Amino acid sequence: MNWETYHFDELTASKLYDFLKLRVDVFVVEQNCPYPELDGLDQGSVHLAYTENGQTLAYARLVPAGIKYELPSIGRVIVHPSARSRGLAKELITKAMDYIVAEWQANEIQLQGQVYLQNFYESFGFLPISDAYDEDGIPHVDMKFTKNKM
Template structure:
């Protein structure tokens, strides 16, 4: 895998350029690529940490690290994105490894809950997540809740 430089910051320490890159990547994947019309600005970002992976000074991977009690009773990893132009290069696996490590560092080692797109179930299982509950529809895409103990 190619070199990735990782940054993790709380919302109020993001530069305008970092915030713009995050919003641009989230729109590129969740709105345009996945053809979902949804309210991405959900008032959770301000309470979260933002993990950014850069390659050649370009944001190529991102997650939102969510404290317990914001999305779920457990801590959470959300808005998991790898740039479409940089997929199949191992950035997604590196992103999840970094996300789990950073979540434990920030919030302590405790269960992590995610709302995962169903087609990525095996990907998340490879990191120790297990499905809890039934399949549900979110913005026209099948999802499942998963927890890593």
């Protein structure tokens, strides 16, 4: 398995293209949700990805505290359609949380999850901190993980 983290300035044009293509293919095309995928947060974020045979199969964007939220956050959580049901989503969230706690010394993590994934995120200790709301035509909920509540 090949899990890697990248700061924006470490990304090659090819790697950045792979990440953005996967995000657009799933979030915009598969979910039929036109929204501003390029939101200005990539440059200050850490990009966590799993690559196999040269193809990005799992990806998440880790946003430091103070950029999107007061807390560090996990976003753009995605598993390539061809790699679903292999446990990569669980590994992805675990690695994202481990990175944020270890590298950023964070005790809390926030995310904006699609409502249908709320139970999945709750299995990692995230709890809802908002009611469900519409974000670009898809129901979402804000959630927060607190380290000492595990």
